[in-house]
Amino acid sequence: MALFDSHEFQELIRAHAAVKAIGADPFGVTMERVVSPTEAIVEGRPTILVGTNNYLGLTFEPSCVAAAADALETQGTGTTGSRIANGSYGGHAGLEEALARFYGRRSAMVFTTGYQANLGIISTIAGAKDYLIIDADSHASIYDACKMTSATVIRFKHNDPADLDKRLQRLAGTAGNKIIVVEGIYSMLGDQAPLAEMAAIKRKHGAYLVVDEAHSMGVLGDNGRGLAEVAGVEADVDFVVGTFSKSLGAIGGFCVSDHPDFDILRIRCRPYMFTASLPPSIVASVTAALAVIERRPELRTRLWANINTLYDGLKRHGLLLGPQKGPVVAVHLPSPEMAVAAWQALLQSGVYVNLALPPATPNGASLLRCSVCAAHSRHQLERVIETITEVAYQIGALSEPARAAG
Ligand SMILES: Cc1ncc(COP(=O)(O)O)c(C=O)c1O
Secondary structure (H helix, E strand, O other), X not given: OOOOOOHHHHHHHHHHHHXXXXXXXXXXXXXEEEEEOOEEEEOOEEEEEOOOOOOOOHHHOHHHXXXXXXXXXXHOOOOOOOHHHHOOOHHHHHHHHHHHHHHOOOEXXXXXXXXXXXXXXXXXXXXXXXXXXEEOOOOHHHHHHHHOOOOEEEXXXXXXHHHHHHHHHHOOOOOOOEEEEEEOEOOOOOOEOOHHHHHHHHHHHOOEEEEEOOOOOOOOOOOXXXXXXXXXXXXXXXXXXXXXXXXXXXXXEEEEEOOOOHHHHHHOOHHHHOOOOOOHHHHHHHHHHHHHHHHOOHHHHHHHHHHHHHHHHHHHOOOOEOOOOOOEEEEEEOOHHHHHHHHHHHHHOOEEOEEEOOOOOHHHOEEEEEEOOOOOOHHHHHHHHXXXXXXXXXXXXXXXXXXXXX
């Protein structure tokens, strides 16, 4: 059989062709020109960006851009290798110190992406005799990390502390470490882990707790440290993993911990050791962005005002949304076909959201996944609400009375 003749590939090729036949390819959009954190030119049209994870709008923040430009000018375009082979730049260590300080932790480790941070931390801390107990709706990077280990992987029902407790109970008396992995805010539906309850279960069973704060860093907590800060359980979290690609507006990932031997991971963790380190320009912009998060809590206030505007506005019009308010606002549509049609119509109307389809979504949901930005203007959000409502009505996903009720 030729390489791409397998049933899986042929099915994928067929499904992708069917989506593309409706119009633009939702998985291949080109931003011809990005004008600001909330606007780009797409297919020649000015388009409002509501699908970027750019929660605090820092991608054009002058202090970040200036820091990146200076580092580019003075240190060059890239490190051309991993930190254990080529050495660290001063900026890598400086960023790690800044992250450790921000989280009030002993140590921090920076990775080249958030994906690699999860791959690296989860796959390295779990030994062959250990147990990884992960939420069923975990991000692909957590699932992929599990594939890299010889540990036993156990899934518990999404956001269900009783199920987590039950599964840990079954392991009572077994020798290996029990490592629970959850996310602060789940990337598809935007719901938060019941972290206080989970931390209590972790304590009860003497387990370890890893929290991926990818979507909650900069968004939740008085200081922007994420869900653990809001839930008041930071002391129970053994490893916080996160990304620089959302609130911090760049690329990269990190893990912070108080574990005294944490730094040994630098010579054990393959996704850290065997890939090139972040370029100095990115390190500089992320360091500047972290300072902005600390200095300007009003960005978080503005983000939450915008979250309320978008979530309440869409709900008022009768759209079915994710269960909890947050920077990810997921609009449910009845079928993948309707979601594709709605996504296309939105793009043609100058609104860019993410299309999320099964099997990448929980419970086979078909979603228009919106992400809110502190830099969205009231006018932009009103246009987004109006356009999504109109499109949902046009494709038959929203009835006239519900639409009129808005
Ligand atoms: C929960 C979660 N963890 C990790 C990642 C990976 O982050 P990155 O895109 O920075 O590699 C993502 C990306 O969307 C995510 O949603």
